[in-house]
Amino acid sequence: MNAITTAFPPIRTARRIEDVTYAVRDVVALARQAEAAGRKIISLNIGDPCQFDFRTPEVVVEAIVKALRDNKTSYSASEGIPEAREAIRRDAEERKGIRGIREVLIGHGASEPIELLLTALLEPGEGVLVPSPGYPLYSAVLAKLGGRPVPYDLDESNGWQPDLAHIERQVDAGTRAIVVINPNNPTGSVAGRQTLEALLEIAARHQLLVLSDEIYDRMLIDEDTGFVSTAALRDDVPVATFAGLSKVWLGPGLRMGWTILSGPEDTLAPLIDAMGRLVRARLCASHPVQWAIKPALEGPNPHLAQVSTILRRRRDLTVARLNAIPGWSCVPPRGAFYAFPRFSLGALEDVELVRDMILQYGVVMVHGSGFGQADMNHVRIVFLPQEEVLEDAYAKLAEYSRGRA
Secondary structure (H helix, E strand, O other): OOOOOOOOOOOOOOOOHHOOOHHHHHHHHHHHHHHHHOOOOEEEEOOOHHHHHOOOHHHHHHHHHHHHHHOOOOOOOOOOHHHHHHHHHHHHHHOOOOOOOEEEEEEEEEEHHHHHHHHOOOOOOOOOEEEEEOOOOHHHHHHHOOEEEEEEEEEHEEEEOOOOOOOHHHOOOEEEEEEOOOOOOOOOOOOOOHHHHHHHHHHHHOEEEEEHHHHOOOOOOOOOOOOOHHHHHHOOOOOOEEOOOOOOOHHHHHOOEEEEEEEHHHHHHHEEEHHHHHHHHOOOOOOOHHHOOHHHHHHHOOHHHHHHHHHHHHHHHHHHHOOOOOOOEEOOOOOOOEOOOOOOOOOHHHHHHHHHHHHHHHHEOHHHHOOOOOOOEEEEEEEEOOOHHHHHHHHHHHHHHHOOO
């Protein structure tokens, strides 16, 4: 019997995927193009300490190696191993001051628990307040789910703090939750206690779930920076706190994160049940890597002070060099390892600037509009590279800017 030959048309994909973008990696294609043309690439685009002169702490490495040698390679409990979950709970209570913890779930990085929560929470068309600028994972996940991102402003003139008045105006009948990223990616800002208290009051008034992304919670640049965990301020508002090993413990590729659900028990019960169903359906996070959570959280962690010292030096260099370039200004970041400077170079917009810097100079940054910033006059810079690399990049940026002034 002869097979029938059929010409297949291109596969039709879902329309909602058209809104899924990830600017941090989207610029890599341009970087590869520049590299193929012989440009030496300076990567200021991706927040991965291990691609520079940072190493995952030995306490984490040894715990994973031991787990592998001890044959901890079976499936684990879907919600995570008890030892790790208890360590997360204890750290949240004792160090962060979070009360009323109802559940701890471990996932593939913090990204997976974020997506699981939003999947369990939202019907198509329902809204989530997200910071602008903010980490693009949230808008990408909302696009996948048919949810509605509702951007709220961060106030550059106030150190990139959440604009509380704008948040209040943005809430509508279909809004279900509010995201706060603290310390913030891409600005490096750290939200103050009063700001968080006011944000929680808005959440209470409108009955919004709060998603507090605290993946950089111990990565503070200045010694006097007072970090406050959102959930520690009230126990009558439901809060999902996200953290993990990726940034503070310098292991992005370990893909190990978690969420802590705290607040009124009856309020959270349906969400915990729904998330549990999703967690069980995907089996479990990496079993051997989970064994690094307890020793990481319980320390000691001498790398934290060392990392802060290095980042402070590189932050100070970044801010000084950027503010010295005519047409540029930069609010000093206080946490994480990102700067989000503003430029004013005639009619030049961020996408064109980023493209030119990659193709002409090999310096890879990310356009601010890729983080939801509306004005097209910002870029995100990762200041993880060594000082001499940063000096070279900023000299190239100054040369380019002089030519566009």
